Amino acid sequence: MFTSHTQSPSPPLHSPAVELQSVTRAFGNRTVLKDITLNVEHGELFGLLGPSGSGKTTLIKLITGIDRADGGSVRLLGEQMPKLAMLQRFGYMAQSDALYNELTAKQNLQFFASLYGLSGSDRNRRIEASMAIVDLLDHLDKPVAAYSGGMKRRLSLAISLLHEPELLVLDEPTVGIDPVLRQSIWKELLAMRDRGTTIILTTHVMDEADKCDRIGLIRDGHLTAVDSPAALKLKSGTATIEDAFIVLGGGGPA
Numbered sequence: 412m413f414t415s416h417t418q419s420p421s422p423p424l425h426s427p428a429v430e431l432q433s434v435t436r437a438f439g440n441r442t443v444l445k446d447i448t449l450n451v452e453h454g455e456l457f458g459l460l461g462p463s464g465s466g467k468t469t470l471i472k473l474i475t476g477i478d479r480a481d482g483g484s485v486r487l488l489g490e491q492m493p494k495l496a497m498l499q500r501f502g503y504m505a506q507s508d509a510l511y512n513e514l515t516a517k518q519n520l521q522f523f524a525s526l527y528g529l530s531g532s533d534r535n536r537r538i539e540a541s542m543a544i545v546d547l548l549d550h551l552d553k554p555v556a557a558y559s560g561g562m563k564r565r566l567s568l569a570i571s572l573l574h575e576p577e578l579l580v581l582d583e584p585t586v587g588i589d590p591v592l593r594q595s596i597w598k599e600l601l602a603m604r605d606r607g608t609t610i611i612l613t614t615h616v617m618d619e620a621d622k623c624d625r626i627g628l629i630r631d632g633h634l635t636a637v638d639s640p641a642a643l644k645l646k647s648g649t650a651t652i653e654d655a656f657i658v659l660g661g662g663g664p665a
């Protein structure tokens with residue numbers, strides 16, 4: 412699935428963080444992503460918004476190199492994907508948690524920290540900082556099997572933040588997380604964006620979409636509109652993103 416790291420020409424200096432060019436993906440005879448072209452710029456907080464089954468997760472998997480496009484090109488931080496060596500350069504939170512249930516949270520974090528090349532005091536500092544963001548510091552030594560669904564989501568988010576990546580790819584990061592913590596996680600995401608981290612995430616939640624710098628509306632495998640929330644509302648003559656989605660995307664979002 413991944414190509415191994417081979418000597419490749421240096422990426423262009425000012426390439427976008429994520430560059431999708433005419434990307435398609437089919438499963439059997441069903442095309443689920445159709446001619447997707449999109450650039451996400453460095454330091455941007457970009458949201459992918461669309462109904463269940465519209466293709467958001469499939470697109471995220473192509474961006475991270477977990478899956479390979481059938482057509483078109485996917486470049487991440489200037490590199491053609493999929494590419495194994497890129498794993499250290501971005502943080503990824505999948506929709507289903509990839510955690511070792513029999514280990515404690517701390518042991519899970521230590522495992523992922525070692526994959527990212529973190530060790531010693533650096534590793535401990537990053538584990539503490541990431542767990543503080545998701546408010547799980549008091550649960551470091553608990554086995555993941557004893558975590559609730561929302562706690563597992565938060566731990567997965569902490570893992571994606573461990574190595575302070577320049578790019579974060581988050582598939583529905585706040586699903587199952589209560590409103591208070593959701594707000595504090597968003598505060599942190601916006602602060603990371605302000606410090607220059609590029610963030611691409613999927614969401615079903617309209618007020619989350621409103622917080623993004625730009626949103627891509629996806630329906631039935633087509634990217635139907637890409638712009639800032641304000642511009643999308645203006646373009647569609649609507650007061651809310653939900654209504655903008657209906658006008659620009661041809662149906663309700665959830």
Ligand SMILES: Nc1ncnc2c1ncn2[C@@H]1O[C@H](COP(=O)(O)OP(=O)(O)OP(=O)(O)O)[C@@H](O)[C@H]1O
Pocket residue numbers: 438443461462463464465466467468469470506
């Ligand atoms: N490995 C696969 N094999 C066959 N079909 C697939 C596969 N992965 C995804 N699909 C199909 O592709 C379409 C898009 O799925 P995807 O998971 O990308 O949607 P989504 O927008 O992320 O939905 P949700 O919001 O429910 O997570 C769906 O119809 C899904 O059934």
